[in-house]
Amino acid sequence: MNALAQIGAVIGLNLQSLPQRFWMSAATVIAVALAVGVMLAFQSISAGFQATVRGSGSTEIAVISREGSGGSELNSAVSLDEMRILSGAPGVKLGPDGAPQMSGELYVIVDGRRKSGPEKVNLPLRGVGAAAAGFRDGFTITQGRMLQFGANELIVGEGVLEEFTGFEIGSVVRLGDADWNVVGAFTAPATVFDSEIWGDGAIVQNVFDRQGSVQTVRLRLDGPEGLQKLTDYVAADSRFNVIVETEADFFADQGGAVGFLAVVGTVLGVIMGIGSLAGALNTMFASVSARTREIATLRTIGFGGLSAFAGTFVESIVLALLGGLLGVGGAFLLFNGLTASTLGAGFTQVVFAFKVTPDSVVQGVGLALIIGVLGGLAPGLRAARAPLLAVNAA
Amino acid sequence: MGVLVDLNGVSKSFKRGGQAISIFDGLSMQIEDGDFIAIMGPSGSGKSTLLNMLGGIDRPSAGAITFRDERVDNKSEGAMAKFRARNIGFIFQFYNLMPTLSAARNVELPLLLTKLSGGERKKRVKTALELVQLSDRAHHKPRALSGGQQQRVAIARAIVSDPAMLLADEPTGDLDRKTADEILGLMQTLNRSLGKTIVMVTHDPAAARFAKRELHLDKGRFEERLSG
Incomplete structure (x- = not known):
């Protein structure tokens, strides 16, 4: 038996049938994209501000300020x-x-x-x-x-x-x-x-x-x-009655004021991610439900439960990753390099550029991957256990 | 000709509302290599259940099913899947083709379970499609084919891996008379020319006449008639 060919064939079948569930699949992709996009937007504000503030200081310069x-x-x-x-x-x-x-x-x-x-x-x-x-x-x-x-x-x-x-x-x-x-x-x-x-x-x-x-x-x-x-x-x-420190250290602490935005972004991203997970689960259960007879037919022919699981599981991951990439791309296009100003440590406005960092991108894609994996597990198991007798369904 | 399948004291029951309902009890029969059997009977007589058990997609509540002297009803799920892949070709009433795949790709599916190379698989698919006279539709998707053509593709899929037995559940139930006769004629050819053992469940007496034997299942018992 060629297990990989089996799995590949079933994954191909699942992905080729995506257009039949276009709107539901698109809704999942968009929900994941929004979760990732919101997370990256907040993180880009925090990263941009911190990069500006922390990048202002040199280690070759000492700043003397009052204790x-x-x-x-x-x-x-x-x-x-x-x-x-x-x-x-x-x-x-x-x-x-x-x-x-x-x-x-x-x-x-x-x-x-x-x-x-x-x-x-x-x-x-x-x-x-x-x-x-x-x-x-x-x-x-x-x-x-x-x-x-x-x-x-x-x-x-x-x-x-x-x-x-x-x-x-x-x-x-x-x-x-x-x-x-x-x-x-x-x-x-x-x-x-x-x-x-x-x-x-x-x-x-x-x-x-x-x-x-x-x-x-x-x-x-x-x-x-x-x-x-x-x-x-x-x-x-x-x-x-003064403090002596490098300029780098002097500015290092001032980025913290907006650092909480990164936390807010991550929390919001995760909360929205949970919402998208519900959407992904719904989509994938609907996919399994719509394809029960196909799955049962494949299994009747001799395809294993693992291939049925893999088809659904990979479909979920593909949808979530598409959403993740869309979210990353959207955040990059909309926010990266965008300038804004906010209150800095001296109660004055600091102009800075939003920054979508590689770390944020990895976190965004990671969030999408988690949604895909969690969204594909239970529906995948349902596909693997699809009743063979469904093969006779009208 | 030897015995291909032996059903010995097979029973099937299921529970509904806490009550056990028996479909048949202590059913025995033998299917010879090269047989073409039509199983008929009223609705609820257990024809399809019997076919499902022969194909290893349902299991008896009691009794034994042997295939070429090997007991199959007690196999694990994985072993049963391999058994089906090697020995059984299925023909369904509603064809059960994968809508996103071309006719050729549908026919190729069972071969993905073998170790055949891509080239060998293509050759076998071509032969199977020639047998059902659909070579010119190899790249069409099911929705571009008529019901009869779809059933021919399904038959090509059933025979492509050269299984010992074909199981057909109401294979012409969704077709008009003329197309149904063409499909039944094709099945008859597969039986007579290639020696394929066929078990077909049907309501249609005209369809049953294409078989060598008719078995009437009623109230859990068989009554045999010769036909053809």
Whole structure:
């Protein structure tokens, strides 16, 4: 007996007869696709946000923030005295001029408006010095020009230009009690900085009444041991009330805020998956029921119960996988690369791109496979046990 | 000619509403190699049940069925499936063809249970379709064939693996008289020319006349008449 040929023939029969149950099969495919699609949509939001936030940090840069600020630049303050002492700290890379590479930065919230709606949202205005751009990998002026220090000029991230209105190059915006000219746009690709507005740090200090302090200090480390040397130095000096960490670690914790979306997506996907499982079971039982005489005929001819089981089981898996692939494809086309903004750790908007990751795809196809397997088991067993006497049914 | 099938004291009963209903009790008969038997009888006399037991798709409640001196009624499901595949060809009233397969693929189905190569299978399918005079319809699907043509395909499927016995349950019950006679003539040819043993259940006396023997089953007993 050629068991594989038997099984192959019955699987072929099942799949060829799918058009006879087109709408019911299509409903199962669509139900699975929706379950997988919803799961991937939520996961793509979470993955995209986390990739943006976590991708913003470098391990070669130390961020100094106030102890107890909870990793939020908004809550942090580093006094200019502390900044001055830090300029002599060990572990910090020196520039060509022999000065330590450091950037004291202010971080304040200003109002913005989405292009998609009239409501006001928080946007981050970063007060920077000339060194700030050098601390962002891939920093490029994409339109207009770099701001001129000493003037009320702004440059805006590409994400801000894309998602928010009023910051077009050449426009004048009122932030704090001052008017600012938007003179350029910049990108620091796939980082939170793309969602920021930058102005001269000294002017931001004045306009927003933040004299005497910055909020964070960035220092470029002189090597792998740089962070430890810097940490030891700060720990040994009681005048400091700050935390020293790499920029990568500083941002690592901030992705968690949207991380729950991945969980929500998975839970929703599983709940919808259970619904699709019911649909798959219904479809497959209907398939067995409609084909009982065919199955009984094959078994009467001498085909084994295993081949009858395999035919139904594989049909279920094929339908579910079709649904899974449709869900993955749909999620990829609809969501991957789609940009949106949401509230980041600093209560400001972070513009990010949705990301359908390979892990999500594997999970989506896995969910479809589970639905197919569970949806095919019981109907497959029913097919294997189809009464031979059904062969005489009219 | 030897004895192909021996039924010895075969009984069949089933339970309905907690009550045992007997279809037949202690039935015995022998089927010779090369026989063509028509089993007739009123509805509910157990004709089809008997045919199902001969074909190994139903089992007796008591008694024994031997096929070429080998007891078959007590075989396991798997062994019974192999027995059917090797020895029995089935012809059904409603043809029971797979609607999505061509005539040739339908005929090939029993050969998938053998170790024959693809080429050998094709050759056998071609021969079987020639025998039933449907070579020109090999690639047609059942819905493109008339009832008579579908039954011819079913007969080709039944004989393609060269089984010792063909079992036909009302093979012309769904056909007009002329087509029915053609099908019965074909079955007669298979019996006379190829020596196929055929057991046919029918209500139709005209159909029964194509057989060598008529057995009338009534109230659990056989009454034999010669025909043909």
